[in-house]
Amino acid sequence: MKPIEIDKVQEMLQEFENKEVYVHLETTNGAYASHINERAYNVGAYIRNAKLSFSKAKIVGNGRSYRVGLKTEIGWVYAEGLSDWVINEDKQLLLAGHDREGRLMVALEISEAPFK
């Protein structure tokens, strides 16, 4: 993945507007968080292959960390802390945020075909 280029990502997000798409949304601090540091809490959530359609998509950020909001007919999809992006060989838009050690903290991915 490479650092987010906001204009290119905005353009890609709009490519998916008003289509039926599959979304992977995830955040986690890992299964070992409270094992390694007892003052930490384990948190994580993901939804894989949520099938939805959004009418509006926007990326906002300050050059290092970005937020994405997807407006659906009856709700929203939101991710914060995104820093990297790539379009992979399956034409999926992958966005992610990593910590200092390069570990994934948050991911938002959009695809026209279901994720494997």
Place this chain on the structure above:
Amino acid sequence: MEKHVVVIYPHPDDEAFGAAGTIAKFRNEGVPVTYLCGTLGEMGRNMGTPTYANRESLPGIRKKELIKACEVLDIDLEMLGYRDKTIEFEDRKEMAANLKGYLDKIKPSLVITHYPDYAVHPDHNAFGAAAIEAVAQMNPENRPTIWAQAFSNNHLEALGAPDITNDITPFFDKKLEAILAHDSQANVSLNLQRPNEDPAMDAKERAKLRLGVEQFYTWEF
């Protein structure tokens, strides 16, 4: 001497971090070892150092690393096709039946797995429980011994001292080679400073201290 050892863990790299020294010791004695690996670690957080994997490319990368680690350790590998982070939600009985199918075929004398409830990751706890259930379903006279691995912070006070302690120092280089085969996962885990560790200690010494002894509890039915 063991006839055949089966290692049952859910993630690529569990075998390397958890039992590679013990595995290398068995292989050194000529004992065949098979690894039943539950998932491809699809939901791992470590994306390589510096980051080169992403959520979608990670499973393929980890599959290659797993195959390489098993080559390093000279062991057979079966990939069971479950999905990372979902093991505890699978039907325990179905999973145990699946594992028992492999055990009935391989007829091991020893099974190594995680100790349910004391192995930190929910996948470890659930897969260990399924492995133990698989062995429990076998006729007592055919049952392999089970070595269960516990490493939650409370395991000593809850379970007492493990009855199997393998000083794997003679095989430490082999263990490190197996760990490093899991390139995307190895570096962060090896290098990450934990709050209770001396920051002045060099990386290999720290790894030896963390990983130079492998301990197990013999499971009592």
